[in-house]
Every structure is written in structure tokens, then in C-alpha cells.
Amino acid sequence: MDPITYTTDLTHDDWQEMKSTLAADDFDNGRTPDQLRQSFANSYVAVVAYDGPRIVGTARALADGVCNAYVVDVWTLSSHRRRGIATRMMSLLLSRLDGHHVYLFSDDRADFYKTLGFEPQPEGLSKVVGQWLRPRT
Ligand SMILES: CC(C)(COP(=O)(O)OP(=O)(O)OC[C@H]1O[C@@H](n2cnc3c(N)ncnc32)[C@H](O)[C@@H]1OP(=O)(O)O)[C@@H](O)C(=O)NCCC(=O)NCCS
DSSP states (O other): OOOEEEESOOTTOOHHHHHHHHHHTTOOOSOOHHHHHHHHHTSSEEEEEEETTEEEEEEEEEEOSSSEEEEEEEEEOGGGTTSSHHHHHHHHHHTTOTTOEEEEOOSSOHHHHHTTTOOOOSOOOOOOOSSTTOOOO
16 A cells, blocks of 8 residues: 655646546535635645545645634545544644634534544634635636
8 A cells, every 4th residue: 555645735736636536536516626726726735645646635724824724625535534644634734823723614524623632613604705616707
């Protein structure tokens, strides 16, 4: 079994492959390959995990560099779960977020985040502004 490698340098990532892999693993939220590229490029820090040449995990954080951050797109390929990959990706993100209050939202994976010291919050609110994924003009 190949060792898993992790990179925060996403300059050469294949966004079409990421889109296809996410879709095949039922974790596609509708972004085009170029929208995926923009999402990751505009993040404060992002990480992609590879098994050989194959993308097997993603995680990224939006942050102000001072006090507030928000973690999104945490995903490990189904065939590779429970091997510590998401834990390592989160560790790489958090190592760049010293001093930040880090928020995230989870439908049904709170158990994973609790292993990293995250605590449930009393209430979360959200809103989509305009149309979800509205193309930029
Ligand atoms: C949540 C997710 C990212 C975890 O990825 P992972 O690489 O399997 O996580 P890890 O191997 O680092 O798990 C570390 C620990 O978290 C806990 N954990 C992880 N997945 C869990 C699950 N499904 N149920 C309960 N505990 C879980 C376990 O304590 C685990 O340690 P263990 O395997 O020694 O018991 C992965 O299940 C996933 O991609 N799910 C679908 C996408 C998703 O829901 N992402 C989160 C969006 S907020």
C-alpha cells in the first residue's frame, strides 16, 4: 500500500479529476472544476491527500489570519476512511491557524471533530445569498 502524501501547494492540481473523484464518491456539491479551483485558491490554507497519483482527501479553511476561521470541504475517499487521513489533513490546517477561533458545520460527523477537540455550539445559522453557485460575471 502506497504511503499517503499531503500537499498544501495546489498549483498543479487536476481539478477535473477532483470533480470526477468527488462525484464518484457522492461528495459533489455542484461546483465545476474551475469553481473548485477558485474555492481552493481563495482559501487561507487548503490540503489535498494523495494515494500515489490518486486524490483521496481534501480539507480547506477560510480565515482572516487573526482570530476567525471556518473549515470546509473535509472529505476522505470512502475506501480510505478510518486510516487517519482526515485527522492529518485537519492537523495541517490547524497548524496554520494558531490563535484563531475555528468554526465548522457538520451534519453527521461530529464524532470525528470531537476527537480533535472541537465542541458542539448551541446554535448555527446560515443563508445562501442569491442563487447557490451563481456564475461570476
Ligand atoms: C468525516 C471524514 C472526513 C473522516 O475521515 P477519515 O479519514 O475517515 O477520519 P480519520 O481516520 O482521521 O478518523 C479519526 C477518528 O475520528 C472518528 N471517526 C471518523 N469517522 C467516524 C465515523 N464515521 N463515525 C464515528 N467516528 C468517526 C474515529 O474516532 C476515528 O478514529 P478511529 O478510526 O481510530 O476510531 C470522512 O468520514 C468523510 O469524508 N465523510 C464524508 C464527508 C463528510 O461528512 N465530511 C465532513 C463534512 S463536515
